[in-house]
Amino acid sequence: MLKSATQTTQSPIAPGKVVAADFPILQTKVHDKTLVYLDSAATSQKPQVVLDAIQRYYTTANANVHRGVHTLGDRSTQAWHQARKTIATFLGAAADELVVTRNATEALNWAAQAAAERVQADDIILVTQLEHHSNLVPWQRLAEKKLAHLVVIPTLPTGFLDVAWLRQKLADLAWAKKVKVLATSHVSNAIGTVLPLEALQTLKQQFFPQAWWVVDGAQGAPHLAVHFDAWPEITMYAVSAHKMLGPMGVGALLVKHSVLENLSPWLTGGGMIDAVTVANATFHSDLEERFSAGTPDVAGLVGWAAACDYLETIGLTQLAAHDEMLVAETLERLDQFPKITVVGPKQTRIDGQLVRCGSVTFIYQGVHAHDVGQILDSEGVAVRSGHHCTMPLHQAYGWTATVRASFQCYTSSDDIARLQVGLQKVAQVFA
Amino acid sequence: MTDFSFDYDELLWEAQQLAGYRKLAHCEASAESFNASCGDRIVVAVAGSAQDSDEVGWHGEGCVISQVAMSRAIGLWQSGEQSLEVLAELDPTEFRTLLGFESIGMGRYPCVLLAQAAIKKLVGLLASRTPAN
Numbered sequence: 001m002l003k004s005a006t007q008t009t010q011s012p013i014a015p016g017k018v019v020a021a022d023f024p025i026l027q028t029k030v031h032d033k034t035l036v037y038l039d040s041a042a043t044s045q046k047p048q049v050v051l052d053a054i055q056r057y058y059t060t061a062n063a064n065v066h067r068g069v070h071t072l073g074d075r076s077t078q079a080w081h082q083a084r085k086t087i088a089t090f091l092g093a094a095a096d097e098l099v100v101t102r103n104a105t106e107a108l109n110w111a112a113q114a115a116a117e118r119v120q121a122d123d124i125i126l127v128t129q130l131e132h133h134s135n136l137v138p139w140q141r142l143a144e145k146k147l148a149h150l151v152v153i154p155t156l157p158t159g160f161l162d163v164a165w166l167r168q169k170l171a172d173l174a175w176a177k178k179v180k181v182l183a184t185s186h187v188s189n190a191i192g193t194v195l196p197l198e199a200l201q202t203l204k205q206q207f208f209p210q211a212w213w214v215v216d217g218a219q220g221a222p223h224l225a226v227h228f229d230a231w232p233e234i235t236m237y238a239v240s241a242h243k244m245l246g247p248m249g250v251g252a253l254l255v256k257h258s259v260l261e262n263l264s265p266w267l268t269g270g271g272m273i274d275a276v277t278v279a280n281a282t283f284h285s286d287l288e289e290r291f292s293a294g295t296p297d298v299a300g301l302v303g304w305a306a307a308c309d310y311l312e313t314i315g316l317t318q319l320a321a322h323d324e325m326l327v328a329e330t331l332e333r334l335d336q337f338p339k340i341t342v343v344g345p346k347q348t349r350i351d352g353q354l355v356r357c358g359s360v361t362f363i364y365q366g367v368h369a370h371d372v373g374q375i376l377d378s379e380g381v382a383v384r385s386g387h388h389c390t391m392p393l394h395q396a397y398g399w400t401a402t403v404r405a406s407f408q409c410y411t412s413s414d415d416i417a418r419l420q421v422g423l424q425k426v427a428q429v430f431a
Numbered sequence: 432m433t434d435f436s437f438d439y440d441e442l443l444w445e446a447q448q449l450a451g452y453r454k455l456a457h458c459e460a461s462a463e464s465f466n467a468s469c470g471d472r473i474v475v476a477v478a479g480s481a482q483d484s485d486e487v488g489w490h491g492e493g494c495v496i497s498q499v500a501m502s503r504a505i506g507l508w509q510s511g512e513q514s515l516e517v518l519a520e521l522d523p524t525e526f527r528t529l530l531g532f533e534s535i536g537m538g539r540y541p542c543v544l545l546a547q548a549a550i551k552k553l554v555g556l557l558a559s560r561t562p563a564n
Contacts, residue, residue, distance in 0.1 A: 368494035370469055370542060375439060377536075386469050400470030400492075429439050 015314055015322040016412035022047040022310075023410050033380030036418045041189055041219060041359050041406030042384050043242045046307070050245060053306035057299045064295055066271060080298045083305035084288065090308035091239065091254060092227040096287040099253045099260070100296060104218040105134040107238035107253035108183075110266050111214045112138035115181050118212070121147040125181040126211075128153045128161055128195070129396060130188040133389045135216040135238075139183050148180070155393070159193045159344035160355065163200070170207040179208040186220025186237075190390040190404070191344025192327065192356045194224075201233045212236065212259070218243055222408065223323050223358045225316045228254045235259055241300065245307035245408070250300030260287055267293035314409055323357055324348045326407045326416060330360040333420045337427065339365040343402060359406035361388070364423075367430045369401035375429055376403075379422040381415075442495045449498060451505035455488040460560065462552035464545050471497040471542060473549040475505075477557070489549070494542055496535065501546035503530040519551040 013019055020026050023045045028035045037045060057079060063072035065080045081095070088098040101107040119125065125139050129152050143150040151169075154162045161184075170176045182204060187194050197215075204213060212235040217226060222244035228237050236259075240251040255263070265272055265283060272293040274282040284290040311319060327348050334340050341363045345356040364372045373385035384404045387394045394402065405419055454476075455461075461476035471493025478486040487508065489501055507513040507529070518526070523544055527533055532543045 368469070368471075370471075370494035370496070370539065371439075374539070378439075387467075391467065401468075429443065 013314055015319060015409040017414065019047075019314065020410040020412060022049070024048060024051070026410060030380045030382070031378050036381045036415045038405040038407065038411065038415060038419060039382045039384050040222070040408035040411070041243070041388075041404065043248065044222060044245050044408050045410060046245055046247065046303075047310050049310050050247065050303045050306045054247060054299050054303040057302045062299070065298060066289070076298055079302055080296060081288075083298070083301035086305035086308055087252065087301065088254075090226075090312065091221065091237070091252075092225075092229050093237075093254045094229065094257060097228070097254050097257055097260060098288075099255055099291045100301065101238075101251045101253055102249055103242070103251035104216060104238040104240040105251075107236075107251055108134050108214065108216060109138045110253055111183075111212075111236050111238065112142045113266055114263050115212055115214075116142055116146065119143075119146045119148050119180045122178065123148040123180045124175070124178045125150050125183065126153060126166075126179055127151070127183045128185070129155045129393055130161065130185055130190065130193060130195070130390070131183065131392075132185065132189050132216060132218070133391070134218075135183050135185060135214070136392065139181065142181075149178075152392075153184075155193070155396075157397075158346075159188075159191050161193070161195055163196060163203070166200075167203060170203060173207070176207040177210070179211045182208070182211050182213045183216070184213070185216040185218075186226075187223065187358055188344070188390075189219045189359075190388045190393055190402075191361050192359045193344055194220075194354050194357050196353075197231065197234075201231065204233045209233075214238070219358055224320055224354075241304035241307065244304075245310060246304035247300050250297045250304055257287070260291070265291050265293065267291075269293045270295075311409070319409055320354075320357070322409065323407055324354065326411055326413070327356055327358070327360055329413055329416050330405060330419070333416055334360065334362055334423075336420075337364075337423055339367075339427070340423070341365065343397070343399065359404050361402050361404040363399060363402055364426060367426060369403045371430070372403045372423075372426050375426045376419070376422040379418065379425055381419055381422045383419075439495070442499050445499045445502060446495050449502040450509060451487055451489055452502065453488040454490050455486070458488070460553060460556045462549055462556055464548035464552060466493070466497075466541055466545055468541070469493065471545050473497065473501050473545055475501070475549045475553050477553065493545070496532070496539055496542040497545045500530055500532065500543040501549065504546045504550060515550055515554050515557075518547065519554040521547070523547070 025045050061075035061079050063076040065077040084098055085095045088095045125143050125148055127136055127139055140150055153166050156162050184195055213233055214236045215234050217237045217239045221239045235256050237254040242248040272284050272290050274284050343361050348356050369385035373383055376383055386401050388404055455478045458476035458478045463474045465472045473491035475489040504518055526547045527543050
């Protein structure tokens with residue numbers, strides 16, 4: 001029988017250098033220098049336990065699920081259900097609220113398709129200026145198709161969401177009544193802003209309780225505890241496994257039970273049916289089955305569950321504290337470069353509230369982001385350069401392109417020091 | 432696996448003396464290529480006959496590679512080694528190699544090819560204005 005993915009017998013491990021030893025790829029050399037991977041927001045690296053879990057599945061339990069009466073079929077089915085439960089529990093949801101997709105992008109696209117039935121002409125779809133294209137373009141298309149209005153909640157120059165602007169708009173109750181969807185991120189992938197979920201929750205409860213709230217959690221889930229069922233106003237929450245130490249190609253949309261049971265499956269075919277004739281089909285009564293058409297990525301789910309267990313072993317509180325330390329240290333080190341301007345919040349906390357996490361994004365005056373990224377690469381430091389799939393945000397602030405350093409549990413202060421050294425080389429080259 | 436690298440000092444030196452970099456006061460045709468992903472932009476223009484390399488100018492903004500790539504392409508044209516039409520029609524790999532960028536990483540290909548995109552547009556524009564014989 002496949003080892004239970006929920007067995008966590010290890011003692012807590014300290015994030016940073018200790019954890020980094022668990023990630024084989026971090027021993028890689030780049031241009032003869034040990035890799036410093038500061039692009040975890042694009043995709044995270046994988047610990048050995050995740051790699052082992054996937055290999056163990058394929059070498060001991062691989063078979064299709066719910067399709068045979070043989071032992072391997074049983075093993076695989078058990079592994080699938082257990083993995084779903086582990087992942088859902090990690091995200092504060094029930095297993096039958098987890099609709100597996102390929103990634104958060106697919107999850108958000110499905111959310112928009114599902115919302116089509118409730119959005120009518122002249123209705124309002126609210127998005128924010130911070131959104132990744134995956135949580136913007138699907139809503140643009142829905143608004144266009146349904147002749148609805150796509151309204152963008154702006155950000156302030158500080159990088160915070162302009163909640164006051166929204167509050168003012170909602171004072172017009174007739175306008176508020178037309179809001180059918182609120183689509184926001186949990187954490188901005190571009191500038192690290194932690195969105196004020198509590199404040200938005202209060203506004204939604206008061207002014208537009210009828211709306212669906214779809215949250216892009218791709219950058220939130222890897223760094224912050226997700227309490228899906230404890231957030232009553234959030235209808236759906238999208239995640240990608242590969243950003244939280246899991247494999248690429250698997251993700252999920254968490255959907256509140258009361259909503260999911262009234263939705264039509266967006267994928268139909270094998271596995272999710274109850275009975276099929278030539279003319280007709282009825283769908284499975286069990287939600288987990290109904291929204292699982294075709295052969296699932298069992299190995300991906302097993303790997304993702306192992307990633308969740310690994311993050312639990314570190315401890316989410318410890319993980320968040322480590323991330324906050326890294327962000328603060330990076331802000332401090334970048335402050336020593338007169339030509340560097342950090343974009344987004346300039347601090348991690350305001351009045352005790354976490355306002356920035358996961359990454360630090362900046363502009364190097366007079367040097368294109370690609371050139372900064374290339375020189376950092378020559379020093380073994382991997383960052384992202386470009387618009388980070390947030391063209392509207394970059395256009396609004398006149399940023400041609402920016403450089404983003406992003407962190408995970410394996411990032412250490414030594415890595416931030418190497419980033420500083422790399423930026424000193426940029427300063428020398430472009431002196 | 433090969434790690435890609437190149438000499439930034441050399442590129443920076445070239446970036447200080449870009450071949451053909453100027454805005455033409457009067458141009459017969461101009462074409463622009465823009466990379467929305469990073470803001471790199473090249474505008475290339477001709478005045479009078481396209482055969483006269485003195486009448487070619489370009490300007491732009493962006494990363495060192497995109498600007499130097501355009502400079503090298505224009506340099507080949509100015510020296511008579513390559514025509515605009517040939518540069519426009521080269522396979523992207525051949526274009527990169529011809530300009531000496533065979534060793535850059537795949538992530539930088541769009542930077543180099545921005546030059547070809549601008550030249551291709553200009554060639555197309557000039558061709559559409561040539562009266563049929």
